[in-house]
Amino acid sequence: MSSSTSESGTRGRTRRAILAAAASTLARDRKATLADIAEAAQVGRSTLHRYFADRSELMEAAIVDSFRAVEDSVREAAIDQGPALEAMRRLLAAMVDVGDRLAFLFGDPRVLEEFTDSFVPDMSVPTTIDLIKRGQEEGVFDRASTPEWIQTVIWSLTYSGWEAAEKGELPRHGVTATVIRTFENGMVT
Amino acid sequence: MSSSTSESGTRGRTRRAILAAAASTLARDRKATLADIAEAAQVGRSTLHRYFADRSELMEAAIVDSFRAVEDSVREAAIDQGPALEAMRRLLAAMVDVGDRLAFLFGDPRVLEEFTDSFVPDMSVPTTIDLIKRGQEEGVFDRASTPEWIQTVIWSLTYSGWEAAEKGELPRHGVTATVIRTFENGMVT
DNA sequence: TCAGAATGGGACTTCAATGTCTCAAAGTCA
């Protein structure tokens, strides 16, 4: 595995630190400069340039990296197993866990548009859309909504929950439960 | 009324065109340059500078302008009248109507943070929070959620609905109904 | 320990966005 990158342990660590810093810094401030990102990664600006020649190269790598992180988290949720409702709860929990990555990826629609071709989804991971359709067939998810809208709601609530925790408006440990409750039942009792 | 601004009809029109273009352009692309905004307003870049000396002056004016537009729309919804559930439906419809303004104001958290002091809310307009609390007292809105979280969900669903329509994923005429349904009942039947 | 790898910081260039200014052309209104 690690041999495929042909990188020393040090380089790998530095690289990952920069990518993680890029995602979380840009999630919080989309106008962040490379200097900001380097500082967040506790790395010199010239070191950052050593790993990523220019801004777009960093962006692309950060997007791919974040996608993989989200994919890994979703894979662990095993959303093709068990009842759709329970699978959805695991999915929502998994997404809240990688909230900063999602905020980076989907916070600014344009970020993603410019780099769509730079990422090939892992087809072995069951998609959210599959789960939604399964749930609709099982009769537990609203059939009046399109799967795309439901997916949008999932992202949107997850992002809101992450952001609320970020601002201190919601306790970290309560985010997942709140998001799940809102997703399932809405706001009218 | 118009005399209070001491501006000719032409100047007023140009000013409003620039402010509207700023809000909608920045809502769609947060990195838009002043040249982009001028172009969207069908105005020369030097004309834009004639009205707004620098970027932050334009931002501030655009924020105030958008707030007023949202405030006007919310005022029309008369959310202190009638049952909370119906008032909320009117509020959601009103917010979808000014979706581009909301996307501009709340799309990038930092936009607002930098200019909080530039806007004094009109206290005569009942706030969303008031309506939420009233609804909770009436027993129609989820009491397990804080008013702040419910407000976040309102913004978030409204924004998602606007964005989906923007991308063509939802038909314009169906956005309001979809947002209301999702807000009230969530996704589990 | 010691050679090679990796880093930080600074000097420097490039570039795009911003902001200022002028002037001729077009528009407005009495």
Next chain:
DNA sequence: TGACTTTGAGACATTGAAGTCCCATTCTGA
């Protein structure tokens, strides 16, 4: 029509981020 207003286009200076390069210092692993 004619005075006055508003505008667009472009020249120009300024600024901050991006990107390149170098060198002394620190770190790592055999």
